Amino acid sequence: MPLLLDRQIAENTWQFVEESLPADTGNADLVVPFELLPQLLDQHQGRCGVRVPGELPYEELLPFLERVALIEIEFPIFRDGRGFSLARLLRRAGFTGEVRAVGDVSRDRLGYMERCGFNAWMISDERFSESDLQAFAEISVRYQAGADDPRPIYRQQ
Amino acid sequence: MYQYNEVDQRIVNERVEQFRDQTRRFLAGELPEEEFQVLRLMNGLYIQRQAPMLRVAIPYGLLSSEQLRKLAHIARVYDHGYAHFTTRTNIQYNWPKLEQVPDILAELAEVQMHAIQTSGNCIRNTTTSHFAGIEATEVEDPRPWCEIIRQWSTLHPEFAYLPRKFKIAVTGGPEDRAASQVHDIGLHLVRNDQGEVGFEVLVGGGLGRTPFIGKVIRDFLPKQDLISYLEAILRVYNLKGRRDNKYKARIKILVDAMGADAFRELVEAEWAHIRDSELRLTDAEVERVKGYFAPFAYDAAAADDASLNQHLAEDQDFRVWYERNTREHKAPGYRIVTVSLKPHLGAPGDATDLQMEVVADLANQYSFNEIRVTHDQNLVLGEVKQADLYSVWQTLVEHNLARANIGTLTDMICCPGFDFCSLANAKTLNIADDINAAFDDLDYLYDLGEIRLNMSGCINACGHHHVGHIGILGVDKKGEDWYQITLGGSSREDASLGKVLGKSVAADEVPETLRRILLTYVEQRIEGERFLDTVRRIGMDPFKEKVYAAAA
Ligand code: SF4
Secondary structure, three states: OEEOOOOEOOOOOEEOOOOOOOOOOOOEEEEEEEHHHHHHHHHHHOOOEEEEEOOOOHHHHHHHHOOOOEEEEOOOOOOOOOOHHHHHHHHHHHOEEEEEEOOOOOOHHHHHHHOOOOOOOOOOOOOOOOOHHHHHHHHOOOOOOOOOOOOOOOOOO | OOOOOHHHHHHHHHHHHHHHHHHHHHHHOOOOOHHHHHHHOOOOEEEEOOOOOEEEOOOOHEEHHHHHHHHHHHHHHHHOOOEEEOOOOOOOEEEOHHHHHHHHHHHHHEEEOOOOOOOOEEEOOOOOOOOOOOOOOOOOOOOOHHHHHHHHHHHOOOOOOOOOOEEEEOOOOOOOOHHHHHHHHHHHHOOOOOOOEEEEEEEEEOOOOOOEEOEEEEEEEEHHHHHHHHHHHHHHHHHOOOOHHHHHHHHHHHHHHHHHHHHHHHHHHHHHHHHOOOOOOOOHHHHHHEEEOOOOOOOOOOOOOOHHHHHHHHHHHHHHHHHHEEEEOOOOOOEEEEEEOOOOOOOOOOOHHHHHHHHHHHHHHHOOEEEOOOOOEEEEEEEEEEEHHHHHHHHHHHOOOOOOOOOOOOOOOOOHHHOOOOOOOOOOOOHHHHHHHHHHHHHHHHOOOOOEEEEOOOOOOOOOHHHHEEEEOOOOOOOOEEEEEEEEEEEOOOOOOOOOOOOOEEEEHHHHHHHHHHHHHHHOOOOOOHHHHHHHHHOOOOHHHHHOOOOO
16 A cells, blocks of 8 residues: 655555554554554554544543654545544644554545645555645645644735 | 735636646546545535536625626526526526536636635635625624635635535624524624724524524634634534534534533633634734725715706606615715516526626626625625616616515525425425515515515525525425425524424415415504514414414
C-alpha cells in the first residue's frame, strides 16, 4: 500500500499490531490501537505509534504526545470529517511527529488534510496514482488559519 | 458591493480547474461514483429527476447587473431559458449537461461567481436581509460580515465533511428577513448597554423533519471575535454531531440532545483556546470589507420630484403596485422596489433569461447597478428614485414582473417539488397554480392583508412550510399526492413553528381548504389584525371546525 509522506512517495517502516503484543517486540516501528498504547510504551524499545478513530477525544491522547512518533487517524468512510478536527487539535497541542491518515483515504481530500495537520497518507493500491501528488497544489489560496499557517487571509503578508 | 481582489479570483479559478479535473476523472472511471457524488455536491451539482441540477451561489443575495446578465446567458446557452431562485437566495438551473458544468463554472468565475458549497455537508451560502443597508431600523449593515463569513467558510479545510449541511444567517437589526432563528447559526447585530455593536449568537434552529427554533448561546459577541467563535461552534459540531443517522445529524439535534447550556460550555471551552489567536479580526480587514458597502451618493434633491404624485393620482394600476411592491428607503426620495417573481400561473421564483436581462438593465439604469434576491424568492431593486418609479413599473409590467402581490397570499414560497426534485413526495407547482387560479381577485387578497404561504414537496422543507403563516406540505398517500396544512408559523423576529390543522387533504381540495381557513380569519379578526395574529389569538379549533365540519 503506497505511503505519501511530506508530499513524497515513501517507504513505510511502521508495522500495525492489532491484537495482543508479543512479549518481545524488538526494535521495530510499531503502531497499535489506543487501548494497547500504554502497554506498548511500557515494553517497547523501538519507536511507538498509535492508531485512533476520529471520534477519540483529543484530551485522551495528550499524556502520550511526547512519547509517540506517529499518530494514525482512521477514516472509516469518505465523508467522515472528524479526523480533520482531531488532527488540528493534536497539532495545536504541540504534537510534532507524524500524523497519518489511514482507512478510506484518497486524492481529493489530501489538500484539506494537509492544512489540518496531516503529513502522511496511506492510500490503497487501487486508489493510488502518482498524479495524486498534484492534489496539494490544486488550491493555493488559504483564507483560513490552518495547522500549516496560523494566519487567516487578513493577517497574511 | 464586494469586488474580488486577486486572491479571491484565484481561489475561484483554481476551484473551477480542480472541479474540471474531478469531472474528467469521474468520466474516465478513475473516480468512484460515491466520491464524485460528494465532490460534485460541494460544487452545487445534483443529479435530479430529469437531469443534473446546478445551484449557483449568490452570496447574501447580492448581484451586480453584469452578474445577473451572466446568469441569464447561462440559462439561455446551457439550459432551457429560465432558472429558479431559492430561499437561500441562490439560483438553480434544472437542465445543464454534466460535461458542460466546468465550462459554466468558468463563465461564472469571469464575473466573480461560483457554485462552491451550495450543497453537501459543508457551510452553505450565508444569507441576510434583502433590505440590508437601506433600511432605517438597522443597527449596522450585515453584508460586510456576511462577506467576511463567506471568505472564512469558502473551502474551509476542516469543515468540508461535517455531519450534515450547515447554514448561517445574519440580521442587521430588529427586523428578521433572513429566517435566522431557523438556521444552524443565527447572528444578530445588536447594540449592548455600552453602545458597542456585536452579535447575539443563536444555534440549533432548523426545519426539515424535526424543526426547532434556535437557542441563544451568547448574548453579546464582540465583533472582532466573530471568526474564532464560529470556528469553535463548528469544531464542536464536527466532532460531536451524530454521523450514524442523517436525519439526526444536524446541529439542532446535538443542541437539543445535550441542552443549550451544555453545548455552550463546550463551545466556550474550545473558544478559550483560540479567542486570542490570529483569528481575531483586524480593524484594517473589517474596514476594507466595509468600504465596499458604503452608501451610494444619493441625490439630495430626489424628494423634490412632483411627477410621482401625479402618476399615482392618474394611474390606478401604478398606484396599486406602488403601494404593494415598493417601500420606504432610508434616503428621502428613494424607494425599494420588489420585482415580483410570483406571476399568475407561473412557477414561484422562476425567471426567464429575458426577464433577468430586463431586471439587470433596470438596475443598471435606475438602481446603482445592484439587484438583491429575497429569501421569499423575489428580486429587489433596492434604491430607485421616486421620479423613476413610473418608468421602472412600465418596463416590469411589460415583462410580467409587476404583479402587485408582494406580501399577499399569492407571494408564496414554493420549492420545485416532484416536477424536478428527486426527493419529492408530491407536486407543488400545480398546487401553486390552483391557488393562483382560486385567489386571483386582488381586492380580496389586499383585504386579507399580509399572509405568508409556504409550500414544500416533502419533509425536507426547502419551501419552509413550518414557518409559513400557512404551510403546505406534500405527502405521499398510497402513491397519491396529499397535502398537510399548518397554521401559525413565522420565520420573522417573532419566529414560531406552525401547528398541524388536521388530516391532510387531497390535491383538488387545497384551494377550498384555504378558502375556509381564510373565511374563518375574516369572520374572527378584529380590526387591523393580521392573519397570523388571529391564529395566535384564537387557536386552531375555529379553523379546524370550518375546514373539517363539511366533510364530517
Ligand atoms: S422540500 Fe423536498 S421536494 Fe421540495 S425541493 Fe426540498 S427536497 Fe425537493
